[in-house]
Amino acid sequence: MSLLPVVKYGDPILRSKVDEVTDFSNIESLIDDMFDTMYHESGIGLAANQVGVKLAILVFDIGEHGIEGDKEVIGELFSDPKIFINPLIVESAGECSMEEGCLSVPEIRAEIIRAETIILQYDAMDQNAHSETFSGLSARVLLHEIDHLNGKFFTDYLSPSKRMLIQKRLKEISLTGTPTTGIIL
Numbered sequence: 001m002s003l004l005p006v007v008k009y010g011d012p013i014l015r016s017k018v019d020e021v022t023d024f025s026n027i028e029s030l031i032d033d034m035f036d037t038m039y040h041e042s043g044i045g046l047a048a049n050q051v052g053v054k055l056a057i058l059v060f061d062i063g064e065h066g067i068e069g070d071k072e073v074i075g076e077l078f079s080d081p082k083i084f085i086n087p088l089i090v091e092s093a094g095e096c097s098m099e100e101g102c103l104s105v106p107e108i109r110a111e112i113i114r115a116e117t118i119i120l121q122y123d124a125m126d127q128n129a130h131s132e133t134f135s136g137l138s139a140r141v142l143l144h145e146i147d148h149l150n151g152k153f154f155t156d157y158l159s160p161s162k163r164m165l166i167q168k169r170l171k172e173i174s175l176t177g178t179p180t181t182g183i184i185l
């Protein structure tokens with residue numbers, strides 16, 4: 001288990017579509033490292049291309065973020081790690097707005113409208129196909145991470161005028177990894 005560097009906005013791997021996983025024999029240590037990295041960075045979801053691997057894998061743990069109250073006290077009790085391989089949204093319904101951020105786009109947060117409920121088809125580690133319904137924060141994180149696997153960022157959904165406001169910051173991230181000032185849109 002080890003921490004992997006998180007690839008930032010501007011790296012071409014985050015704009016390319018990843019490959020389907022067909023060989024499940026070598027992905028276990030990558031997935032362990034992805035969880036370590038996600039927890040270390042205080043993220044609630046992470047796509048494989050965010051750690052430089054062009055495969056359709058994402059890890060997810062909204063754990064305590066779905067719970068009100070003192071997170072220090074709750075600790076890891078509500079940790080609920082999930083692995084999604086070759087995820088595909090087969091149905092989506094409703095609409096809701098939530099503030100999003102991204103480990104690959106540090107210091108920029110924005111309200112984004114996405115589907116409220118999704119039906120997701122994916123492979124598990126045992127290579128069996130699953131179909132599961134998610135809504136609320138779970139659906140939100142999955143939609144955000146699946147976008148990564150398709151080369152998309154949450155900032156792509158912003159209006160042209162809001163994109164203008166982050167243009168310079170995105171450039172700074174691609175050059176230095178972090179913008180000089182943060183912004184919430």
Ligand code: NI
Pocket residue numbers: 101102103104144145148
């Ligand atoms: Ni992200």
